[in-house]
Amino acid sequence: xxxxxxxxxxxxxxxxxxxxxxxxxxxxxxxxxxxxxxxxxxxxxxxxxxxxxxxxxxxxxxxxxxxxxxxxxxxxxxxxxxxxxxxxxxxxxxxxxxxxxxxxxxxxxxxxxxxxxxxxxxxxxxxxxxxxxxxxxxxxxxxxxxxxxxxxxxxxxxxxxxxxxxxxxxxxxxxxxxxxxxxxxxxxxxxxxxxxxxxxxxxxxxxxxxxxxxxxxxxxxxxxxxxxxxxxxxxxxxxxxxxxxxxxxxxxxxxxxxxxxxxxxxxxxxxxxxxxxxxxxxxxxxxxxxxxxxxxxxxxxxxxxxxxxxxxxxxxxxxxxxxxxxxxxxxxxxxxxxxxxxxxxxxxxxxxxxxxxxxxxxxxxxxxxxxxxxxxxxxxxxxxxxxxxx
Amino acid sequence: xxxxxxxxxxxxxxxxxxxxxxxxxxxxxxxxxxxxxxxxxxxxxxxxxxxxxxxxxxxxxxxxxxxxxxxxxxxxxxxxxxxxxxxxxxxxxxxxxxxxxxxxxxxxxxxxxxxxxxxxxxxxxxxxxxxxxxxxxxxxxxxxxxxxxxxxxxxxxxxxxxxxxxxxxxxxxxxxxxxxxxxxxxxxxxx
Numbered sequence: 001x002x003x004x005x006x007x008x009x010x011x012x013x014x015x016x017x018x019x020x021x022x023x024x025x026x027x028x029x030x031x032x033x034x035x036x037x038x039x040x041x042x043x044x045x046x047x048x049x050x051x052x053x054x055x056x057x058x059x060x061x062x063x064x065x066x067x068x069x070x071x072x073x074x075x076x077x078x079x080x081x082x083x084x085x086x087x088x089x090x091x092x093x094x095x096x097x098x099x100x101x102x103x104x105x106x107x108x109x110x111x112x113x114x115x116x117x118x119x120x121x122x123x124x125x126x127x128x129x130x131x132x133x134x135x136x137x138x139x140x141x142x143x144x145x146x147x148x149x150x151x152x153x154x155x156x157x158x159x160x161x162x163x164x165x166x167x168x169x170x171x172x173x174x175x176x177x178x179x180x181x182x183x184x185x186x187x188x189x190x191x192x193x194x195x196x197x198x199x200x201x202x203x204x205x206x207x208x209x210x211x212x213x214x215x216x217x218x219x220x221x222x223x224x225x226x227x228x229x230x231x232x233x234x235x236x237x238x239x240x241x242x243x244x245x246x247x248x249x250x251x252x253x254x255x256x257x258x259x260x261x262x263x264x265x266x267x268x269x270x271x272x273x274x275x276x277x278x279x280x281x282x283x284x285x286x287x288x289x290x291x292x293x294x295x296x297x298x299x300x301x302x303x304x305x306x307x308x309x310x311x312x313x314x315x316x317x318x319x320x321x322x323x324x325x326x327x328x329x330x331x332x333x334x335x336x337x338x339x340x341x342x343x344x345x346x347x348x349x350x351x352x353x354x355x356x357x358x359x360x361x362x363x364x365x366x367x368x369x370x371x372x373x374x375x376x377x378x379x380x381x382x383x384x385x386x387x388x389x390x
Numbered sequence: 391x392x393x394x395x396x397x398x399x400x401x402x403x404x405x406x407x408x409x410x411x412x413x414x415x416x417x418x419x420x421x422x423x424x425x426x427x428x429x430x431x432x433x434x435x436x437x438x439x440x441x442x443x444x445x446x447x448x449x450x451x452x453x454x455x456x457x458x459x460x461x462x463x464x465x466x467x468x469x470x471x472x473x474x475x476x477x478x479x480x481x482x483x484x485x486x487x488x489x490x491x492x493x494x495x496x497x498x499x500x501x502x503x504x505x506x507x508x509x510x511x512x513x514x515x516x517x518x519x520x521x522x523x524x525x526x527x528x529x530x531x532x533x534x535x536x537x538x539x540x541x542x543x544x545x546x547x548x549x550x551x552x553x554x555x556x557x558x559x560x561x562x563x564x565x566x567x568x569x570x571x572x573x574x575x576x577x578x579x580x581x
Contacts, residue, residue, distance in 0.1 A: 204546075208550035222533055229538075283417065283420070352541050
């Protein structure tokens with residue numbers, strides 16, 4: 001089969017690889033009908049995230065049709081079922097899964113000992129996202145083996161299109177969880193850093209949840225345009241001071257809820273801390289560039305909440321914990337517990353409250369995937385979200 | 391490294407390979423600068439330029455500043471041209487060490503060859519970056535109709551207020567907006 005394969009920093013190729021096989025009775029194989037490039041895939045493309053090996057298949061946003069089912073998954077799945085595959089692999093049986101904390105499933109990361117060394121405890125296995133999370137082949141391919149398939153799937157109706165459903169795999173529940181973590185009140189201002197795909201979903205989730213005011217911060221014109229279409233007030237951080245403008249929009253009090261949908265690769269030229277991060281990262285003395293976290297901690301209203309769906313990978317420098325502590329801020333973060341939200345979100349799509357396909361700007365074949373990584377990374381051609389059709 | 395913002399669009403940068411080269415030159419600049427600042431005496435001795443230690447350390451500060459400028463700026467083009475100018479200064483300074491009876495002329499020749507090599511890279515990088523600026527990027531895409539709300543934003547705003555936030559995701563009670571009847575205000579005690 002054809003698949004997008006990681007070979008090194010900024011080197012992803014469309015290769016021919018062996019078809020996946022059922023390896024465990026709980027496995028299933030799906031024929032991928034649509035998959036997408038996620039912003040967090042760019043952390044692998046640029047090799048900021050450790051733990052990739054040459055030959056790894058990329059991708060964790062996929063959907064398709066079940067073509068083969070292992071004997072222990074047959075009670076929940078059958079050949080021909082249409083499914084979206086969440087990016088987190090879940091067993092559905094461990095303590096964390098029973099609590100709905102699916103992204104920290106205790107059993108699905110087959111390299112859990114490595115994750116435990118890095119993070120103190122294992123986290124869930126993820127598709128196509130380093131050997132720290134199990135080294136499972138990803139779904140930017142014609143076929144995908146789904147481990148623990150009896151639990152790791154979302155059955156979807158045939159009445160909706162792939163484009164409306166695909167993002168249940170990651171970015172829609174991720175944006176939703178980011179907003180839910182804020183526990184939004186009708187009087188709240190929600191400020192969202194980063195108007196990429198997750199940021200766009202977070203904007204719309206905050207609107208659905210009834211925020212009084214949603215503010216999006218970015219500098220890419222097309223992203224700001226799309227954010228405004230979703231109901232956000234926008235701040236271009238290249239052209240105005242984020243802190244001044246946020247204070248202006250909140251009568252000097254700051255936003256109650258702040259969402260970081262940027263993560264480890266913040267771009268904020270011109271600020272002292274951004275220069276500091278650039279130099280430290282370039283000289284391999286820091287793994288992440290946490291400009292957004294610093295700015296959120298500074299501008300957030302006292303007793304407010306910082307919600308962090310953006311991916312961080314390692315050790316962060318100069319985090320103003322004094323501000324966080326003294327202002328009594330709450331921090332909520334984590335990979336998304338996808339299956340915790342998908343029944344509710346699917347209903348909202350079916351009811352027409354939201355149609356997540358708005359975010360798609362490019363649809364191409366798998367063979368054009370490597371070029372699209374570069375275009376997406378460089379934000380060329382108005383690229384916000386790429387869907388691949390294997 | 392650079393993005394298509396309103397500002398960069400006019401400059402039209404999109405070539406990441408040249409960005410990577412610029413970045414490499416920035417790191418090299420910082421490393422060389424640190425060496426010049428930390429060990430000016432050893433460098434002066436190796437090049438037969440005793441008495442020029444202050445000048446070498448000064449050049450080191452220049453290199454570090456340029457390197458930080460390259461790594462931190464959105465558009466490194468002027469900083470790379472700054473490196474080209476600095477290379478000229480370095481070559482001119484080294485040329486003065488070829489005069490007279492300097493016993494380290496061999497070392498000076500090697501240093502000049504190295505600087506000339508780096509100068510060639512700097513010039514290439516600066517020219518490529520400058521050339522990019524003459525090519526305008528395609529016009530901006532219009533996404534103003536991509537609301538994501540099939541029934542319009544008015545219908546969707548607050549449509550999920552029926553959602554019950556799970557207990558473990560709720561804001562701590564003490565952090566919620568204070569809505570209880572307030573006790574009569576007392577004067578604030580002075581401290």
